[in-house]
Amino acid sequence: MLTHLLMIVLLAVFVGLPLFYAWRVFRLDEATRGGWLVRVAEAALLLLLFLALGRWDMLGVYTRWVLVALLAAAAFLSWRRHARRPWRAAEGRPFWRAHLSPLAGIAIFGGLLVWIAVGVFSAPAPHALRFPLEGGRFAVVQGGAHMLLNRHYSHPAQRHAADIVAVGPAGFRATGLLPDDPARYAIFGLRVVSPCAGEVVEAADGLPDLRPPRMDPENPAGNHVLLECGAEGIRVLLAHLQRGSVAVAEGARVAPGDLLGLAGNSGNTSEPHLHIHAVDAATGLGVPIAFDEQAPLRNRLFRR
Known part of the structure; x- marks a missing residue:
């Protein structure tokens, strides 16, 4: 029972979350290209982190590349809606306040990736x-x-x-x-x-x-x-x-x-x-x- 529960959790986290982020990127309707960029960057960093951490031998080594392709397609299609919008809004709240959630995600996911990279690349010669x-x-x-x-x-x-x-x-x-x-x-x-x-x-x-x-x-x-x-x-x-x-x-x-x-x-x-x-x-x-x-x-x- 415990192992089956683990498999459900793996599917929900390492497949379900990237699918949700790809869907959200596809549905983006940001006022600025800058807002679009931070949302896409958050999704991309999450996917990179999951590519490193996931048990893709259990979930399928090709599944991860399907997720990459879906996110790339979602980003391309949503960019077509945002390509002619301004990079920054002329008025309103400061950019960081208007996009606090994706910026926090970028900091967390990016920080974990850097932490992993430092550990891996600082190891002695094998x-x-x-x-x-x-x-x-x-x-x-x-x-x-x-x-x-x-x-x-x-x-x-x-x-x-x-x-x-x-x-x-x-x-x-x-x-x-x-x-x-x-x-x-x-x-x-x-x-x-x-x-x-x-x-x-x-x-x-x-x-x-x-x-x-x-x-x-x-x-x-x-x-x-x-x-x-x-x-x-x-x-x-x-x-x-x-x-x-x-x-x-x-x-x-x-x-x-x-x-x-x-x-x-x-x-x-x-x-x-x-x-x-x-x-x-x-x-x-x-x-x-x-x-x-x-x-x-x-x-x-x-x-x-």
């Missing part, structure tokens, strides 16, 4: 790794050095962690909104490969793949592989693998691309995905990672 999955198109659902982008951010070892799912041809991570069969998730059973050259420090198998949204908090990583990436001086954990699929043992040497196991739904996870994070081998603190020079930020897509 460690280069090979992308750890094969056989599909993948979306990062948790990732980035910011608390609004990454629920792992508050954990010192997982500050730069990433949770990755696969998305199917229609742009969704599963068949159905919240299926309880792990096999209906696009990532389930896909190959998980070594992101570096190194040694297997730990390998665990035998835990069951749970039916979503059941979780196993007593075994947070579930079936997993921990690698020591010698050249980089880091340890990399790959978690929530499928039972019986772990293909390496402690002490084994691996090269980038070697099979480690298959993506599953074991451990403390509400649905199938791959969790990956790296720590400094000396301190145990999380360090940034990148795949093909791209940091795993929320909603970034990778194809393998």
